[in-house]
Amino acid sequence: MRDPAGNMTSYAEFFEHYDRHMGWRKEKFATLTLERQIWYSYEQMGLSQKMVLHRYGRGDRLDEIQSTVRSHTSLLIDDAEFLRTNAEEGMNQVYPIDGTWRGNISFAGLALLLVEAPEYPELLHKIIDIDLQRRAYLTDILFKAFIPNYSLASKYRIDKYSAVWMDPIQRSLALPAGERAQALATHMKNWCRIMRPWGWKPNLKPVYGGDNLFCDFAFEVALAVCAYDIDDSAFNDHPYYPRDLVEHYRTKIRHNRDAWRPHGAGAGVPIVTPPLPKRADLSRSKRKTFARWVELVCDGDMDATESVLETIGKPRKVEDIDELMAALAASSQAIQSDVKDDATTLLQAGRIAEQRALGDFDGPPGPPFGPARCRAGLLAFADWLQPRGYRLVDLDNDDDAWHAVVVKAEYHTEFIELSNSLKIRAREPDAVYNN
Structure with missing residues (x-):
């Protein structure tokens, strides 16, 4: 096999x-x-x-x-x-x-x-x-x-x-x-x-x-x-x-069926390097309120920011964050998973780390599994992020799911203030995942 x-x-x-x-x-x-x-x-x-x-x-x-x-x-x-x-x-x-x-x-x-x-x-x-x-x-x-x-x-x-x-x-x-x-x-x-x-x-x-x-x-x-x-x-x-x-x-095959192709030639055309995601300078951005909130969550990734804004619009208040989190998670910019789904929770954390080129994050292997592994993994992710200049923020939607985002440490205070103004309930990881 x-x-x-x-x-x-x-x-x-x-x-x-x-x-x-x-x-x-x-x-x-x-x-x-x-x-x-x-x-x-x-x-x-x-x-x-x-x-x-x-x-x-x-x-x-x-x-x-x-x-x-x-x-x-x-x-x-x-x-x-x-x-x-x-x-x-x-x-x-x-x-x-x-x-x-x-x-x-x-x-x-x-x-x-x-x-x-x-x-x-x-x-x-x-x-x-x-x-x-x-x-x-x-x-x-x-x-x-x-x-x-x-x-x-x-x-x-x-x-x-x-x-x-x-x-x-x-x-x-x-x-x-x-x-x-x-x-x-x-x-x-x-x-x-x-x-x-x-x-x-x-x-x-x-x-x-x-x-x-x-x-x-x-x-x-x-x-x-x-x-x-x-x-x-x-x-x-x-x-x-x-x-x-x-x-x-x-x-x-190489020297029979494909002998027509010179050594190392491949397609025979110059290879185009795929573009890196366009990133805004967060210190100079002119975005305000909700658009700024999304931009901070997306770490300046302009394509991801625009994609979320096209889906959600620019609301003044966000009473239910489910649609917003789904849009962010679709671009690997947020954690949104069932409270028992430890595999998805840690996968999404790893993808966020990858999006920001911070390295590999796998989290605790378990046991335990389910909600206990989710809490342990999210706490470990929060600790892992801090020396790399980022903060994990939990978002409360009063449901049976995990909602969390990652923002640069230098914009953490601004992000919390924006969350409060938008009625998005932001919480510190220690206050949530240690329970």
Whole structure:
């Protein structure tokens, strides 16, 4: 088994579900209404990609997975064509790989690094999205390194949900060739922490009554390594780095199917470095009242501030902070979690620390769990922040949830005054979490 936290029972359950699904499709699909056939085909596209990934995670032989990739590529092409022909306008421009879902990059990574046939990259090209709104710059330059006729878009939208795992690789590839390996090694040290929103956590227990199965690997890093011929010796022992896939590619594909690409050339275009978040100078800001409150919580991040203000507006008073906290949490600028949900509470604390480039914060591992671990974790986070120049502030909404934000220590007094004027009940961590 390749999955470091894998459990054969969990994998068996997945494949039993998949086999039932495919058997039912074979027997019943033709009898369904057109509406149900369309729904079923949409579901099948995601399930086909998951099936290939789970075969890799389970530890199947690479030659067996390669055969499955080819058969499921044909299945994806057929499903996409069926939807283009039968779905309503607006839903019929279907491409199974759109560049932002991690299942897409997993399937594409396995496909491009496994299948040896010279014609395969162009076959894969048929199921890659060409709609600008769903394309991503990183995946496009990686695809172009393996598909000579692949075209880049003139501009790309920023997807904040995928940027957390895409931007570090893009920044690494934008460096001089001699510096890329070390940058990717640094990224791989952070990979598990970055994957927490997608289901990774320490001591995963993917069995009945435990955690969900986390079947994912750093396929995007493997694609970058193979596309740009990067030395991976500093990180190829990472448990989630698909080392055998890279070795297969270098041995059987790089100098045969992909011999057309010069060494280290990748996509053959200059790599654009993703922009860092624009930050306002908090000491010179002209924002007032509620807008200033949000700006302080977002630590001057202009995009996050504007996003929250667009969602909430600029109220004079905030009696119920639930909507406000949801908007802040969506931009990783606040903690908002159920009172028993210690995993989400600590994950959000870690993301806030990451947003401010303060380092890694994991919190106490437990036991205890539930509310006790939440309180202990929030107290630990408050103590961890202080020497780094920040303060944790709890916000009382008189409900069964944790609400907290982080502000620079030098603006703490101003923030408390603003909170009072807006009727937002701000509290010190010691007064709340020690109870």
